[in-house]
Amino acid sequence: MTTPLNRESWLATLRQQVEEIPPVEALARQARGALLIDVREDDERATGLATGALGISRGFLELRIEQQEPSRDRQVLLMCGSGQRSLLAAEALQRMGYTQVASVAGGFGRWKTEGLPVSAGTLDTDAAERYARQLRLPQVGQAGQAKLGQAKVALLGAGGLGAPAALYLAAAGIGQLTLIDDDRVERSNLHRQVVHADARVGMLKTESARMALNALNPRINVVPYSERLQAHNVERLLQGHDLVVDGSDNFPARYLIAAAVQRLRLPMIYGAVERFTGQVSVFDPRRVDSPCYRCLFPEPPAAADAPNCSEAGVLGVLPGIVGLLQATEALKLILGIGEPLVGRLLSFDTLGMRFRETRLPRDPQCPGCGPQAQFTGYEDIVQWCAAAG
Incomplete structure (x- = not known):
């Protein structure tokens, strides 16, 4: 001593x-x-x-x-x-x-x-104290914190995946979080959508999330769009951001996002959950070796093969785990550190408590990013998804 x-x-x-x-x-x-x-x-x-x-x-x-x-x-x-x-x-x-x-x-x-x-x-003094533990990391420091403060992240969905991702991105000091969701808070959401509260049942999810995020970190700018992602607004909602965190819960929205990020050259951080399992990957059209979402799912699965949470159920902590993995990938991409999940699909089984990584190469015949791929409009994507479903 x-x-x-x-x-x-x-x-x-x-x-x-x-x-x-x-x-x-x-x-x-x-x-x-x-x-x-x-x-x-x-x-x-x-x-x-x-x-x-x-x-x-x-x-x-x-x-x-x-x-x-x-x-x-x-x-x-x-x-x-x-x-x-x-x-x-x-x-x-x-x-x-x-x-x-x-x-x-x-x-x-x-x-x-x-x-x-x-x-x-x-x-300033507030930021130095607020981000003190993060600033100590040599991979972050003042320069990295400045990058986070200048970043703009679009989150599709303020629900099971978007809620935990938004909380930790806000806490990390992301300059702007754009929330896109047209739903309202329901009591059945609360066991997994931790950005909301019982007192805000019935409120628009984007407004409920904005209140929670600004209470956590008043320094950040939260931009809510209480709109449903559709063919006519997808590019307007996503353009001007540095990356997109996909927290959507339906295939038409995901295919719209996948097409838009290809055209806008934005990384897409994909996440999905079902019952006790989840998966995460990163699709980055700025990289020549990166697959896209349609390399993973060339066509939408039948509705019976891909039920949503309201139909199949989900363990409440699972979206939290997957959403935090998505937030981690977002921070890595913004800071330019580590190895992002590009070309890799990370799957998680809560019952067995196992992570499994699967190689996900780019498909040269992919209808979304292959050399023969043709974009004919977002309306065609919506109609194609409806016909496939």
Whole structure:
């Protein structure tokens, strides 16, 4: 256990090994070519940092310093919040062979108190606190959070899949969530559509969801469209977004979405549930190797083979799991991280608690994305689905 006495002794030892300089001296050395590094976490730097400082969190300093400054002879100045973490960071760089290292006494707090130049952070205080744990991820950071804040996501359906997906996308800080659904909240929805509440039974789902999402995160913009997705409005509702989360519950809507995202070049995050099983995939027409929805379902199955939840039933937690997987894929696509479910179909069985991944290649004969595919209009798709059903 570290006692105050032990901590003071440790700091005293570090101060014997590391040069400490006041902020005004650090500013002067910076002007003469020294590299100033702020080793605070991303969420701490989000509200501001010393002008000209490079931000590298303490935990990643040893991993990234050589990329930023390969020369061991350049002056490197370390700054933290109060001047203690920077001592440890400076000592670590000395062990790596950096010969001119110093710690800024008093850290950023003293730098600001002395009125030295500060650059505004990309996030305000509320955002820095709200997204603090997310900002700590090197794959996100301030730059990633800015991408999320600029993103526009269309959610088809504010029901079983759309509800959990919308909640977590809102919590993550997606700039605009567009909700498209013409239904009203029913009491039978509540066991799985967790964005709604008993007091809002009878309300339009888009309005009920908007209230919940803005209560969770008032920073985001929720745009409700209480319209049924149809041939005449599908492109109008989807254009201008970065991606589409498919939470629809019928095949005509899915085929309309599939055709529209091909034409608008938008990724479609597909999800579906039935009884105790669900599946998720990503169809991204921007990628030459990506299949489309019609590679998976060239034609609509018969109604008897694909009953909806009101007919077949569904375990309440299942849409939550699938909706969260869809939200995860959306965040990955926006941030440009990880491996999206393109060309892969992820299936989930709640009773066996098993995930199974199936390869889903692009079909060269696909009527939706193949070289011979022809678009003859959305009305034709609606009529074709009606005839097939």
